[in-house]
Amino acid sequence: MEKCPCGSLMQYTACCKLIHDDLGKAHTAESLMRARYTAFTKGLIDFLYNTTHPTSRRFIKKVDVQSWTDQRKWMRLEILNTTKTTVEFKAHYLESLEPRIQHEKSTFKASHGKWYYLDGIFLS
Ligand SMILES: [Zn+2]
Numbered sequence: 083m084e085k086c087p088c089g090s091l092m093q094y095t096a097c098c099k100l101i102h103d104d105l106g107k108a109h110t111a112e113s114l115m116r117a118r119y120t121a122f123t124k125g126l127i128d129f130l131y132n133t134t135h136p137t138s139r140r141f142i143k144k145v146d147v148q149s150w151t152d153q154r155k156w157m158r159l160e161i162l163n164t165t166k167t168t169v170e171f172k173a174h175y176l177e178s179l180e181p182r183i184q185h186e187k188s189t190f191k192a193s194h195g196k197w198y199y200l201d202g203i204f205l206s
Contacts, residue, residue, distance in 0.1 A: 083095075086098050086099075086116075086120060087119065087120045087123040087124070087156065087159070088116035088117070088119050088120045088159055089116075089158060089159050089160075089161075090116065094120070097116075097120075098116060098117040098120035098121075101113065101114065101117035102117060102120070102121065102126060102129055105132065105133060105196050105197075106195065106196055108133075108196070108197045109197075110164075110166075110197070111164065111165075111166065111167055111168065111169055111188075111190035111197055112161065112164045112169050113197075114133060114190060114197040114198075114199070115161075115169040115171065115188060115190065115199075116159065116161075117129075117133070118130060118133055118199060119156070119159045119171075119173060121133075122151055122154075122156055122173075123156040125148070125151050125152070127144050127147050127148050127151070128144075130147055131144055131147065133197075133198055133199055134198060134199050135191050135193065135198035135199060135200045136193075136198070137200075138198075138199070138200055138201055153177055154175040154176065154177050155175060155176040155177075156173065156174075156175045157174040157175055157176060157181075158173075158174040159171060159172075159173055159174075160172040160173075160174070167189060167190055167191065168187055168188065168189050168190070169187070169188050169190070170185075170186070170187040170188075170205070171185075171186060171188070172184065172185045173186070183206070184204070185204065185205045185206040186202045186203065186204055186205060187202060187203050187205055188200075188201070188202035189201055189202065
């Protein structure tokens with residue numbers, strides 16, 4: 083059985099997959115953030131697009147998300163701090179075999195009972 087890439091120590095099928103199958107299953111900003119990280123590791127571009135808040139979607143193109151995802155090998159997610167609407171995290175990945183870290187504070191917004199990624203700032 084496959085452990086969930088988000089680091090929850092649960093099986094993927096009992097963790098982020100539930101959210102990948104149904105956006106309404108993300109009950110907190112953190113659970114959506116974890117599901118988005120896992121989606122990056124699996125190249126679930128539609129999920130990443132669909133969980134971007136409608137007001138931010140014009141800033142992203144699926145092809146860009148795809149190529150950006152393809153260039154990286156995601157290794158590990160570290161959640162540093164969460165509030166109701168924000169998640170600060172470090173996503174560890176390899177790019178051209180070099181270990182790198184994306185340190186970001188993301189903001190999420192609930193709309194009609196579902197959580198969406200609004201935007202993020204890079205911290206280091
Ligand atoms: Zn998970």
